[in-house]
Amino acid sequence: MNKQVKVLVVEDDPNICELVTLYGEKNGYIVNVAQNGMTGLEMFYDTTPDLVVLDIMLPEMDGWEVCKEIRRFQKTPIIILTGKGESYDKLKGFELGTDDYIVKPFDPNELMARIKAVLRRVNPILVENELIELPLLKIDMNQYKVICDTQEIVVAPREMELLYFLASHPNQVYTRQQLLDQIWGLDFDGDPRTVDVHVKRIREKLGDSDRCWRVQTIRGVGYKFEVDNE
Amino acid sequence: MNKQVKVLVVEDDPNICELVTLYGEKNGYIVNVAQNGMTGLEMFYDTTPDLVVLDIMLPEMDGWEVCKEIRRFQKTPIIILTGKGESYDKLKGFELGTDDYIVKPFDPNELMARIKAVLRRVNPILVENELIELPLLKIDMNQYKVICDTQEIVVAPREMELLYFLASHPNQVYTRQQLLDQIWGLDFDGDPRTVDVHVKRIREKLGDSDRCWRVQTIRGVGYKFEVDNE
DNA sequence: TCTTTTCATGAACGGAGCGTGAACAAATTT
DNA sequence: AAATTTGTTCACGCTCCGTTCATGAAAAGA
Numbered sequence: 001m002n003k004q005v006k007v008l009v010v011e012d013d014p015n016i017c018e019l020v021t022l023y024g025e026k027n028g029y030i031v032n033v034a035q036n037g038m039t040g041l042e043m044f045y046d047t048t049p050d051l052v053v054l055d056i057m058l059p060e061m062d063g064w065e066v067c068k069e070i071r072r073f074q075k076t077p078i079i080i081l082t083g084k085g086e087s088y089d090k091l092k093g094f095e096l097g098t099d100d101y102i103v104k105p106f107d108p109n110e111l112m113a114r115i116k117a118v119l120r121r122v123n124p125i126l127v128e129n130e131l132i133e134l135p136l137l138k139i140d141m142n143q144y145k146v147i148c149d150t151q152e153i154v155v156a157p158r159e160m161e162l163l164y165f166l167a168s169h170p171n172q173v174y175t176r177q178q179l180l181d182q183i184w185g186l187d188f189d190g191d192p193r194t195v196d197v198h199v200k201r202i203r204e205k206l207g208d209s210d211r212c213w214r215v216q217t218i219r220g221v222g223y224k225f226e227v228d229n230e
Numbered sequence: 231m232n233k234q235v236k237v238l239v240v241e242d243d244p245n246i247c248e249l250v251t252l253y254g255e256k257n258g259y260i261v262n263v264a265q266n267g268m269t270g271l272e273m274f275y276d277t278t279p280d281l282v283v284l285d286i287m288l289p290e291m292d293g294w295e296v297c298k299e300i301r302r303f304q305k306t307p308i309i310i311l312t313g314k315g316e317s318y319d320k321l322k323g324f325e326l327g328t329d330d331y332i333v334k335p336f337d338p339n340e341l342m343a344r345i346k347a348v349l350r351r352v353n354p355i356l357v358e359n360e361l362i363e364l365p366l367l368k369i370d371m372n373q374y375k376v377i378c379d380t381q382e383i384v385v386a387p388r389e390m391e392l393l394y395f396l397a398s399h400p401n402q403v404y405t406r407q408q409l410l411d412q413i414w415g416l417d418f419d420g421d422p423r424t425v426d427v428h429v430k431r432i433r434e435k436l437g438d439s440d441r442c443w444r445v446q447t448i449r450g451v452g453y454k455f456e457v458d459n460e
Numbered sequence: 461t462c463t464t465t466t467c468a469t470g471a472a473c474g475g476a477g478c479g480t481g482a483a484c485a486a487a488t489t490t
Numbered sequence: 491a492a493a494t495t496t497g498t499t500c501a502c503g504c505t506c507c508g509t510t511c512a513t514g515a516a517a518a519g520a
Contacts, residue, residue: 156496171373177340186312186331193478194498200479218374219477219506220387386507423467424509430468449466449517 005119006030008049010040010066011081012058020053023108027116037061041069044076051119053111055081077122079114081106132167134227136211139164148206158183159202162195166215166225175222199223235349235356236260238279240270240296241311242288246334250283253338257346267291271299274306280356281349283341285311307352309344311336362397364457366441369394378436388413389432392425396445396455405452429453 007029009020017033024031032047034040037058044052052070056063067078080101099118102111120142130141138147141164146153155163161183166174174182176192184190199215206215212228237259239250247263254261262277264270267288274282282300286293297308310331330344350357360371368377371394376383385393391413396404404412406422414420429445436445446456 158497171375173372173374175340175343177337178343186333189333190497191499193500196478197480197498203479217478221374224373388508420508421510423511426467427469427509430470433468447467 004028004030005051006032006047006049007051007053007115008032008034008040008044008047009053010034010037010043010058010063011053011055012036013055016055016081019108020111023112024115027112029115037063037066040066044070044074049076050123051115052076052078053081053115054078077118079111079118130164132164134167134213137167137206137213139167149209153205155202155205159198159205162198163202163215163225166223167213170213170225170227173218173221173224178222195223233356234258234260235281236262236277236279237281237283237345238262238264238270238274238277239283240264240267240273240288240293241283241285242266243285246285246311249338250341253342254345257342259345267293267296270296274300274304279306280353281345282306282308283311283345284308287313307348309341309348360394362394364397364443367397367436367443369397379439383435385432385435389428389435392428393432393445393455396453397443400443400455400457403448403451403454408452425453 005028007024009017009024009031011017011020011033012035014035017035021031021033032043032049034043037060040054040058041061054063054066058066063080067080070076070078077099079099082101099122100114102114132139136149138145139160140146141160144155144157144160146155146160146163162179165179165183176195179195180188180190180192184194199217203215214226216224216226218224235258237254239247239254239261241247241250241263242265244265247265251261251263262273262279264273267290270284270288271291284293284296288296293310297310300306300308307330311334312331313334330348332341332344346357362369366379368375369390370376371390374390376385376390376393392409395409395413406425409425410418410420410422414424429447433445442458444456446454448454
């Protein structure tokens, strides 16, 4: 198991703090929060985080100052949080060496994705690879790549996610609705049989040779990714 | 036997309350209902449920408040009930530490499935595994798989459910009508002899070797899954 | 033994559920 | 803006499943 990744959030809005903390912990990070720039810096030296999420509009000491101060001796990755109105000075950001930025209001999942991306770029060891390997099948969610029978296969995003989800829960049956909720999201309000079409496309792309795994239809229930045990 | 699982439902629509209660009790849960957020919280501290089903649109105190309040010190799993139209504030977080959510109008069985899934993830001991293992017989409802004499058997959905139900209540006799009510549902209005045909098909699929278990006919009454206690 | 009741079994019908191709819409790329 | 890729829906056909019915066998009671 990898060591726990520490994230420092410097942000004065307690709601956002709470939100980021919740999502961060859900993703397995240790999250520390500072409500202003000063305590942010203190906490930085105190906890030596692997990444900093930094609001620009801060009381006492603004985000750029914090950023500059951190960058004097450390190259810890920094993700900037900026309000919609606040003109984010790209040049300034580059000069100060930030790694990414996200505009409020933001989708927490989006932020999590960015954190993961930055961490991977800066320190790949910290990030667990979303990779599934089976005989004659390799699904790499990071590179969005599927290799089947030693040759790469072009799989569309949705197909990729569906295949990955099924394959990461082998032998477990899921109803169409469960798959829609998990992969499409709760707000998707469409035909459950959409899943069928994606399954079909996955199947025809992977071919129908005899392997120790397959996407199985369970009539009256749904689908499962079946793997033969030895 | 496992200890009884307690579920708290916080929902103002009495119809939904009744529905969830009915289904919940059928699944062996102790169901408590609160009609608004305030009494919901009181009842939470009062009954210490194992899981909370929480509507978002509530009088007096909205679901997010209840959620936040519960989450202050407890990590009791929460399943959110949300209307289709209600746009949830992404920033606020529709997943403010909730474990799952389901959109109204929903299929009660779907909700039951989610409750079970969440419970299994959070506290596996509370959930009885949908798995029956006997000498020369394995019924796995999660994988929708029956293994008899070390080889897999293809069993149709209804047969599967019937076999599972009987096998999970060994040596208990059920009339045809009871079986219809339990498995087909109360709204089924057909020939009770339908059960006979399914029993027959189960029997011929499982073979008629001498084993320590069998589906027994009790003449004039119904059927039972008989297991020899050596 | 004969009658009656109850169950097992095979066959058959109707329908639900799924695979598939194609069309359309939306997003993405060029 | 055009072209390509991707996502979704629809319609058709087919298969498999659930249900019912008819018939004969088995059990129970007289």
